[in-house]
Amino acid sequence: xxxxxxxxxxxxxxxxxxxxPGGEAFVVSRDDKGLEELVERLRQLSPALVALEATGGFEIxxxxxxxxxxxxxxxxxxxxxxxxxxxxxxxxxxxxxxxxVIAHFAEAVKPAPRVxxxxxxxxxxxxxxxxxxxxxxxxxxxxxxxxxxxVRVRKSLARHIAALxxxxxxxxxxxxxxxxGSPVWRAKEDLLVSVPxxxxxxxxxxxxxxxxxxxxxxxxxxxxxxxxxxxxxxxHWRGKSMIAGGRAPVRSVAFMAALVATRYNPPLKDxxxxxxxxxxxxxxxxxxxxxxxxxxxxAILRDNxxxxxx
Numbered sequence: 275x276x277x278x279x280x281x282x283x284x285x286x287x288x289x290x291x292x293x294x295p296g297g298e299a300f301v302v303s304r305d306d307k308g309l310e311e312l313v314e315r316l317r318q319l320s321p322a323l324v325a326l327e328a329t330g331g332f333e334i335x336x337x338x339x340x341x342x343x344x345x346x347x348x349x350x351x352x353x354x355x356x357x358x359x360x361x362x363x364x365x366x367x368x369x370x371x372x373x374x375v376i377a378h379f380a381e382a383v384k385p386a387p388r389v390x391x392x393x394x395x396x397x398x399x400x401x402x403x404x405x406x407x408x409x410x411x412x413x414x415x416x417x418x419x420x421x422x423x424x425v426r427v428r429k430s431l432a433r434h435i436a437a438l439x440x441x442x443x444x445x446x447x448x449x450x451x452x453x454x455g456s457p458v459w460r461a462k463e464d465l466l467v468s469v470p471x472x473x474x475x476x477x478x479x480x481x482x483x484x485x486x487x488x489x490x491x492x493x494x495x496x497x498x499x500x501x502x503x504x505x506x507x508x509x510h511w512r513g514k515s516m517i518a519g520g521r522a523p524v525r526s527v528a529f530m531a532a533l534v535a536t537r538y539n540p541p542l543k544d545x546x547x548x549x550x551x552x553x554x555x556x557x558x559x560x561x562x563x564x565x566x567x568x569x570x571x572x573a574i575l576r577d578n579x580x581x582x583x584x
Contacts (some may be wrong), residue, residue, distance in 0.1 A: 281377030325380035468580035473534030488575025
């Protein structure tokens, strides 16, 4: 019997569902009643995989219902689906067509199922994301303040910066309460910050944005962070390998940690200097340090052992 793959296109009010290889299609509402119907029909199908797009939040309730029913689920980047649709010549774009493309993608690519974060992890992720947004706004307002010449405008900017800094302090307090109030997160944070170069902000971003850390392989860790080099070659032509994709917040904090580690973490400092001695460009060497640092952090959480400076 052929394995069954299901694609779900999520919109504001409805869910379009497509089943492969049979071609069955149906629609349910995106509410409690519709989700119950969806889960019941999926259970009857016993699919090898259910796939849906990450649609800016609409998919969270659907994903929670599917994983709560112990069904294998993959939440896929919309860009992957779009590129796949172009590759198979699907130019029409309607909800039923999109559901069919998602199901076809699941059948052809077979993305690995992932566990949907629980409410606490989602909350931490939202708080960490909000912290980034506030910092971006503070930086933008400070840049405007430097360029402003009118006194009243400068005072307005100063008031807004003060309000944003006050809100940032509150967000930091909420994050601290959430992380230190959880024995599991507290233990993980203590393990992560034991590594020279990793502070609380970096540790908490990793807890929120990379909850799989500690359960991954070396290549998976680099790939999820967008730090895995991708070869570029065609025939006899060989281009430079480049990093791409992955989770941007994880990659950003990995770079920050790597910059600090090249100064204050002796083994990683030596690793970085050795790469430079071999003629590697500074950015290439820094990416390698970030990748190695994430591998170390993954091993530390996996083994539940703090950093030991060998």
